[in-house]
Amino acid sequence: MQESGREGLRYGANRSPSTLTTAVPGPFGWMRVLMPPLLVAGCAPWDRPAPIPPEITQAGVADRVVVPRDLNVNPSESVVEPGTPAAEPSANHGPESERTTFTLPDAIAFALRSSPRLRSARAAIERARGQEQVAFAPFLPQVDLLGQYGVVSDTLAPGKVGYAGFLLASGSGTRSYAQTEVGLQWTLYDFGRTGGRYRQAVARGRIADLQLLRADQTVEFDVATAYLDVLLARASHRVQVDAVRRAEATLDDAVARSTGGVALREDVLRAQVQLSESREALVLAREAQFDALARLNNVMGRNAAWPLEVIDLQVQPRLATALADFLERAASERPEVTLARQAVAAAEEGSQAARGEFLPKIYVRAAVGRTEGRNVITGWQEGAGLHVEAPLYAGGRHTGELRSAEADVEAALADAQTILDAISLQVNLAYRSAVAASERIDLSRTAVAQAEENLRLVRVRYRNGNATPTDIVDSEAALTRSQQRFFSATYTYLAALARLDYAVGRRQGGTPPEMR
Secondary structure (H helix, E strand, O other): OHHHHHHHHHHHHHOOOOHHHHOOOHHHHHHHHHHHHHHHHHHOOOOOOOOOOHHHOHHHHHHHHOOOOOOOOOOOOOEEOOOOOOOOOOOOOOHHHHOOEEOHHHHHHHHHHHOHHHHHHHHHHHHHHHHHHHHHHHHOOEEEEEEEEEEEOOOOOOOOOOOOOOOOEOOOOOEEEEEEEEEEEEEEEOOOHHHHHHHHHHHHHHHHHHHHHHHHHHHHHHHHHHHHHHHHHHHHHHHHHHHHHHHHHHHHHHHHHHHOOOOOHHHHHHHHHHHHHHHHHHHHHHHHHHHHHHHHHHHHOOOOOOOOEEEOOOOOOOOOOOHHHHHHHHHHHOHHHHHHHHHHHHHHHHHHHHHHOOOOEEEEEEEEEEEEEEOEOOEEEEEEEEEEEOOOOOOOHHHHHHHHHHHHHHHHHHHHHHHHHHHHHHHHHHHHHHHHHHHHHHHHHHHHHHHHHHHHHHHHHHHOOOOOHHHHHHHHHHHHHHHHHHHHHHHHHHHHHHHHHHHHOOOOOOOOHHHO
């Protein structure tokens, strides 16, 4: 006892009695300086505004939404004939006005570059790639740098930091220690947990790729239909302009004849009503034209108010292939078919991972480091161990996860059937629409010719005094309706072909000529 006391006196004489000083020997003196700032920084409330991306700043919003006040947002002509040179862009209206005239392929290409929906779909692919990387990480060893610094009374053992073992006390009195270790943990086998999660992440990555492909096709289809809506609206506008011109001429003639006592007052009133209806229809046609232009700008990723001109389409491809051929192509080319397979595969891999939770997990842990301090065993420390963890009871959590995973498989199979049924329905509807519109084109073309001939004959009778202004008005109204029906059938047919391309899973214009 006396000898140990003398040893204690000699220890106290050689070392400072300060616990904080002895806790940090020479090799770890940097921790004494570093720890207080870390404690303060870790607990400090960081109250700072979040950074705002330039796209959603006030200036970015203005660039996206606002247009110059002197910009002509009501152009007189929005559809030009093929071969017409594009108008020169204004020097003051920003990058979006550098081009105002677009063919249909140009509009589709612009949308594929500028559509926010595609930007979101590409971000979803990056997210899936990140999740795939996260799922692959458990296959590799995990290496950590571990450290601890502490002071405890002689009634407490030192803390534990590493993967293998713990600090051992030595002697009596206050224990101070500083420990640094490099630890490694590597899962050797977990009966499909990690593999199932990784393959599930891979399947979800493929799903994101397929969703982007379908999003591209959707944007192309939306641009094509919006483009055709502009052409139809402009054709309707032209028909109404001609209808107003004819109605004005008829009214002038009816007024002149009424003044001369040849026509009745009711003929003048009927001509006035016809002119009013034609002018109202012209206003509505002009509104429909501007609405169609705004929608086309929107699906292209442009400001809806920017000037836009489109090139008229003069080609009406023929539909010569049977419905069965389109269905076969859809079954082999629609991205959703592969997407449904990947969704089922992802659900099955999730089920495999859930089954693995019932089985043991085998992994290796190892650590190497050094400890300094007082009243603890110091020096280099090494250790490694093979660990086995077997779940015995988790309150039903694993069973619930398995039931949920199996339900996901069943739901994925049902969703796959729904997708296949939807593909069949979409192809059928698009094909029937194209067939019906093609028949309507022939019927309405004949009706236009008959209405023009009828108007000519009525005008001849009118000049001979055998017809009234009311007869002229009725003939002109019939011609206007026939022309509207013809243009509606024409652009409905082109839209049906675009919808058929979309239903089959091809890009717009991707159906070969022999199929049209």
